[in-house]
Amino acid sequence: MIGQMAADSIERRSGVSLWRQIADKILHGIAVGDFAENAALPPEVALAERYGVNRHTVRSAISALVQEGVLRAEQGRGTFVLSRKRLSYPIGARTRFSTGLQGQTSERHIVLLSSSVEPASQRVAEGLGLGRGAEVIRLETRGEADGRPVSRAAGWFEAKRFAGIDKAMAETGSITASLARFGIDDYLRQSTVLSARHADAADLADLALQPGAIVLVTISVNVTPDGQPVQFSESRFPAERVELKLSAL
Amino acid sequence: MIGQMAADSIERRSGVSLWRQIADKILHGIAVGDFAENAALPPEVALAERYGVNRHTVRSAISALVQEGVLRAEQGRGTFVLSRKRLSYPIGARTRFSTGLQGQTSERHIVLLSSSVEPASQRVAEGLGLGRGAEVIRLETRGEADGRPVSRAAGWFEAKRFAGIDKAMAETGSITASLARFGIDDYLRQSTVLSARHADAADLADLALQPGAIVLVTISVNVTPDGQPVQFSESRFPAERVELKLSAL
DNA sequence: TATAGTTGTCTATATCAATAGACAAATTTA
DNA sequence: TAAATTTGTCTATTGATATAGACAACTATA
Numbered sequence: 001m002i003g004q005m006a007a008d009s010i011e012r013r014s015g016v017s018l019w020r021q022i023a024d025k026i027l028h029g030i031a032v033g034d035f036a037e038n039a040a041l042p043p044e045v046a047l048a049e050r051y052g053v054n055r056h057t058v059r060s061a062i063s064a065l066v067q068e069g070v071l072r073a074e075q076g077r078g079t080f081v082l083s084r085k086r087l088s089y090p091i092g093a094r095t096r097f098s099t100g101l102q103g104q105t106s107e108r109h110i111v112l113l114s115s116s117v118e119p120a121s122q123r124v125a126e127g128l129g130l131g132r133g134a135e136v137i138r139l140e141t142r143g144e145a146d147g148r149p150v151s152r153a154a155g156w157f158e159a160k161r162f163a164g165i166d167k168a169m170a171e172t173g174s175i176t177a178s179l180a181r182f183g184i185d186d187y188l189r190q191s192t193v194l195s196a197r198h199a200d201a202a203d204l205a206d207l208a209l210q211p212g213a214i215v216l217v218t219i220s221v222n223v224t225p226d227g228q229p230v231q232f233s234e235s236r237f238p239a240e241r242v243e244l245k246l247s248a249l
Numbered sequence: 250m251i252g253q254m255a256a257d258s259i260e261r262r263s264g265v266s267l268w269r270q271i272a273d274k275i276l277h278g279i280a281v282g283d284f285a286e287n288a289a290l291p292p293e294v295a296l297a298e299r300y301g302v303n304r305h306t307v308r309s310a311i312s313a314l315v316q317e318g319v320l321r322a323e324q325g326r327g328t329f330v331l332s333r334k335r336l337s338y339p340i341g342a343r344t345r346f347s348t349g350l351q352g353q354t355s356e357r358h359i360v361l362l363s364s365s366v367e368p369a370s371q372r373v374a375e376g377l378g379l380g381r382g383a384e385v386i387r388l389e390t391r392g393e394a395d396g397r398p399v400s401r402a403a404g405w406f407e408a409k410r411f412a413g414i415d416k417a418m419a420e421t422g423s424i425t426a427s428l429a430r431f432g433i434d435d436y437l438r439q440s441t442v443l444s445a446r447h448a449d450a451a452d453l454a455d456l457a458l459q460p461g462a463i464v465l466v467t468i469s470v471n472v473t474p475d476g477q478p479v480q481f482s483e484s485r486f487p488a489e490r491v492e493l494k495l496s497a498l
Numbered sequence: 499t500a501t502a503g504t505t506g507t508c509t510a511t512a513t514c515a516a517t518a519g520a521c522a523a524a525t526t527t528a
Numbered sequence: 529t530a531a532a533t534t535t536g537t538c539t540a541t542t543g544a545t546a547t548a549g550a551c552a553a554c555t556a557t558a
Binding site for chain 2: 503504505506514515
């Protein structure tokens with residue numbers, strides 16, 4: 001009934017090239033299970049017919065994905081799917097990076113990219129319940145799982161209360177552990193706003209993405225159990241590697 | 250510290266044309282407040298310099314956005330921002346279309362696009378706790394607010410139990426009201442999985458989007474208060490018009 | 499009424515994206 | 529070994545993208 005079979009939803013003159021659209025389709029196909037992992041992709045001619053384009057266009061798409069490390073092409077044999085399943089990142093009342101990915105990866109950790117002190121912007125001040133321009137500490141971090149970047153986040157904390165959290169973060173590699181040093185042994189997610197956009201230059205660099213990739217963006221506020229704001233943050237997830245699982249919270 | 254100033258993160262040879270990237274940037278600028286609503290955009294030459302491209306490239310981006318109804322260009326005067334803010338669609342334990350958008354729009358409703366009976370696919374069967382291939386009713390709907398499409402959803406219901414829900418839906422224009430006819434006066438969201446991708450042909454048509462647009466995708470299961478699965482659904486939201494607000498649930 | 503600032507249109511050129519066809523190179527199968 | 533299948537490379541052509549420059553048309557302002 002639904003889902004046209006062949007010549008499947010390719011848009012011309014859209015500002016997005018056909019090879020990029022087909023690369024995205026293949027990625028989606030892998031994520032959804034149409035193309036099994038470690039198995040061969042259909043041959044180039046078959047894909048070309050399926051999507052209603054020239055074989056060379058399919059080749060462009062494939063070569064981009066080979067470049068990204070998703071596929072491996074072998075002359076005479078076929079093209080094989082390498083990439084792992086998308087991680088399912090749970091978001092709930094007690095959202096924690098490491099515990100959330102337990103069972104899906106053998107290893108994960110957070111890297112502190114940079115830290116700085118700055119006056120709070122409008123939205124940060126609102127989120128943390130501070131006066132406009134109050135000093136805040138900003139931590140730029142990257143989450144990695146099995147060696148692949150899976151998130152990139154900026155977190156803001158009131159500078160007065162959390163002086164030294166950058167050091168704690170560098171040492172522990174954990175937000176939860178760092179906050180514990182300031183007497184916060186539990187915190188809850190108060191709000192989360194979600195959107196999506198194309199990756200910008202910084203995303204591409206930090207998340208090892210190819211131009212045109214999509215990132216999921218969450219903006220959230222964490223509070224203590226009695227409702228006191230602790231952390232305002234904006235996180236970016238590469239849509240091709242991560243999906244967000246909104247758990248009952 | 251962060252965010253380069255000029256020649257700001259435009260990617261060449263990415264498979265996404267420069268005019269499309271700049272159009273996306275302008276949309277983002279409007280959403281974030283860099284470009285105020287009802288005010289003039291910077292002149293074309295200024296934008297061209299800012300993004301490090303030719304004036305004609307900026308013009309292509311602007312003309313696409315004029316086509317989308319986001320901007321209005323007036324010869325001799327300038328180019329003006331028309332579009333409304335993105336709607337904030339709340340997702341929580343009791344996610345309801347109409348009540349969720351109350352206060353943000355003066356009018357909203359759901360249109361039933363089509364309905365059919367089909368054997369349950371793997372994921373639908375799992376979501377509803379049915380045997381593979383059990384008959385399910387599928388409702389294709391579109392959510393509209395103030396005359397603009399803001400969502401597009403497919404919902405699946407066990408055919409045996411909800412025979413006639415398509416008629417109920419057509420008459421009431423509400424999932425909640427339709428389920429009430431089957432004795433379900435409350436239901437909760439059990440799970441939600443979120444992802445994002447480029448809009449496909451059907452999305453473009455049903456949501457009145459331009460090629461290259463991004464859609465947020467949620468896959469969710471609704472259950473009765475005692476945990477009995479009622480509805481499995483996949484919803485698509487145009488990222489340029491809607492953000493998802495994950496409320497405490 | 500000039501003048502400056504802005505969008506609109508035109509021509510020209512170079513590069514990227516997509517199609518088309520032919521054949522080579524490597525692998526698997528009969 | 530021979531044939532069939534599949535990826536890799538090459539040439540050629542067309543249309544979309546992007547740059548460049550010049551000037552027209554319209555608006556607001558000094």
